[in-house]
C-alpha cells in the first residue's frame with residue numbers, strides 16, 4: 395500500500411544521458427523514463443499496448459519511442475503516431491503517460507490521479523538549486539521496504555553504532571546527545587540534536603585541515619512523506635554552541651535523501667550530500683561522496699538483513715523505545731494519508747463511472 399497522490403523521485407538526470415530509455419519500476423509500476431531529442435522528459439507505462447513488449451527496449455525517435463517488436467511509434471505523451479503498414483490508428487492504441495517534472499538533477503513522477511499532479515507540491519529544498527552548495531547526486535538500490543530506511547534515518551543514535559568509523563565517530567554520540575527538539579509535523583517530523591565539544595567524525599575529518607580540534611556538532615533533520623529526508627548539519631569550533639550559525643565560520647552540510655518504493659520489498663535510494671565550503675575544490679565533494687557511500691553501505695547491510703528477518707517471521711512484533719517517537723509518528727501520518735486517499739477514491743469512483751464513456 396503506497397501513497398499514490400504525491401511526487402516521488404524516479405531518476406537522476408544523468409541516468410537519461412545519451413538518449414537512454416530507462417526502464418524503472420516505481421510503486422510496482424513499470425515505467426519508461428527518457429529525454430527526447432528536444433530535451434523534454436517523458437514517463438510512459440513500459441508496456442506497448444499492442445502485444446505487451448517493453449517500450450524501454452524500443453528506440454528513441456525524436457521525442458517519441460518506437461516499439462521494436464512490430465514498430466509501432468508513440469509520442470512523448472503516449473499517443474500512437476504510426477503503425478507501419480496501416481493508416482488508421484485506433485484511438486485506444488495509446489500508452490499511459492505520467493506527470494514528470496525535472497528539478498535540478500532529480501526527476502519527479504506522479505503515479506496517482508494526474509489531475510492532482512501540481513508541481514508546486516514538490517518539496518522545495520533550496521540548497522539543491524543554490525550554486526554555493528556543492529555536491530554529487532547519487533543512487534543506491536536497496537533490497538528492503540522503503541520505510542525501514544525511513545526508520546533508520548529517524549534515529550541518529552544508530553550513527554554511533556553502525557557508523558562509528560565513518561559518519562558517526564564515537565559511541566558516545568548515542569549516550570550524550572539526545573534530540574533537544576522533536577516536532578511532530580502534519581506530513582512528517584523534525585528532529586534537532588546537538589553534540590557539544592566532540593571529536594570530528596571520520597567523514598568530516600577527511601575534508602578539514604585541523605583534524606584534532608574539538609567541535610560542536612548540530613543535526614537538524616526533517617522527514618516528509620512519502621520518504622524525503624533533509625538534514626542540516628553544522629560543525630563549529632567547540633564552545634560556539636547554538637550561536638555558531640549566526641557567527642559564521644561554521645562548516646555546514648545539507649543531506650537530501652529520497653526513498654522511492656520500487657516494490658514492497660525494494661527501494662530506490664537517491665541522495666545529494668552538499669557542502670558550503672569547498673569553493674572550487676571539488677575533491678571535497680568527491681571525498682564526501684566516497685564517505686557517504688561507505689556509510690550507506692553500512693546501513694544497507696543491516697537493513698537488507700533486517701528485511702529478511704522480518705520476512706522470515708511475519709508474527710514478529712517490533713518493540714518501541716523512546717527514540718522511536720519520530721518514526722512512530724511518521725508511520726501514523728503516512729497511514730492516515732493512505733487511508734484518506736483510499737476513502738477519497740471510494741467516494742469518487744461512482745461519479746467517475748457515470749462520466750466515462752462505455753467501452
Ligand code: FES
Pocket residue numbers: 442443444445446447461462463464465466
Ligand atoms: S508489441 Fe509493440 S509493436 Fe507490437
Ligand SMILES: [Fe+2]
Pocket residue numbers: 546552553556557689690693
Ligand atoms: Fe545511517
